[in-house]
Amino acid sequence: MFRSVARIPTQFRNVLSVSKVCPRNQHSCGLKYSTAAAERKKFYQDVSISQGEGGLYEINLDRRKLKTPGGKLFTVPNEALAIAVATEWDAQRDTLKFYTMHLTTLCNTALDNPTQRNKEQMINAALKFLETDTVCYRVDEPYGLVELQRNEWDPVLHWIENRYNVTIGSSSSILGPEIPEATKDTFQQHLNSYNIWSLTGLEYVITQLKSVVLSLGMIDRHLSVEQAVLLSRLEEEYQIRSWGNVEWAHDYDMYELRARTAAGALFVHLSSESSTVKRKLLQD
Template identity: 55%
Template structure:
């Protein structure tokens, strides 16, 4: 058991190490809790495609001091809802959409669009569902049954050739596949790419992120597939209930917000139902 567990942990650590240079997520909000200082939350339209969020008569601002503006009304409403839902204490770490907007607007790392696309693409080389173990047999069968359909889906829809491997260096991703993924991402707006990037980071998988954003799978399903090896261990050996439950809930919240963010900044927003994203 110790050998098998060590192998799994070693493989997981390698994937994380390989992804670290591109895995840094900018969290541009303060975790310091403050008392709620406003009563009413509203939105206002500025020009043809900008919307602001108002806290009483004050304009919401980003961490860099810019007036908080978003490109669509649905996104403005969603952010205003986050602020309106705060109780006596403002818990900014729970306002994931606000955080994503701050990152998109302030662009603190000053990255151009092509650099963001390359950063997302790098996750393809360390995609969670592409790395497989060759023991124990039950886990191998579990991975095949749960992950292979996702590979089949993305290869068919995006005309790619993404495979899995038990090698420590991972599968070889053809240049044609990387070009196809790059082409798709390049058609998305700078704001949408923030959502893509955060979804990929949370799930540690480009494949699962695409499937979720394309509404092929639900948020819960995406998180479960991303944590398949952990879930296998929990089923066999049990878990620390409160710790696992909290981490699972937090993962779902972040993944849901990031994927929803992509839709809220696109024209398709009005066609999205709440049930399709939960």
């Protein structure tokens, strides 16, 4: 039982992820990356956090110190993120559902950097999505979808252009709009202000939504998680309203995407926090 759990904002609860846990010995617990939705019987009772060398925070499962898939000691830069990760572990019941632990996986990625990328490479990878941004690609027909895209996407597009003083535009061409170099430079400078941990979370969100515009709109709190996810699925939702859907499958996909997106956004905010919990952020 984790006895010092702070309250996480409602819009960021129930975040999910994929990872696999393997105890190495009685003092540590290492994790292995996994693409499978693996489960395992719970092997610990108490979850706690402690502050170690350099002011970094560690996660303890009973007497085991959590480790990353690469064998590093699992440490996070501040108390807020440590509490959020510990809450994921504490939320597990008799069976560990590793696919419900997105924050843990994002921390592992930031710590191990399995693709061995530097900050510039991470920024370039994130900005690649700007060239194929969801809200920039429009359809010519049917008229109903054309209107829906215009009414729902244009306000967000105008907001981000004004917010960052850039030009992005939209197009119904298969090639999409031609993004000015000045716009790319502006976003590159902006993303360069993020630390490696926050960039890890932001890139994850962008990958989920297939949109730099929607991701920054959500990170900047212009959009809620629900709004950003719905806007990223606008064409799919239109088709569902027109032709119907398999209800359980649609709902599952929607909730999964919301959970992953919320996890990434929460990770960005918490990895940018100071070394102590900011009570204002952790209140509903």
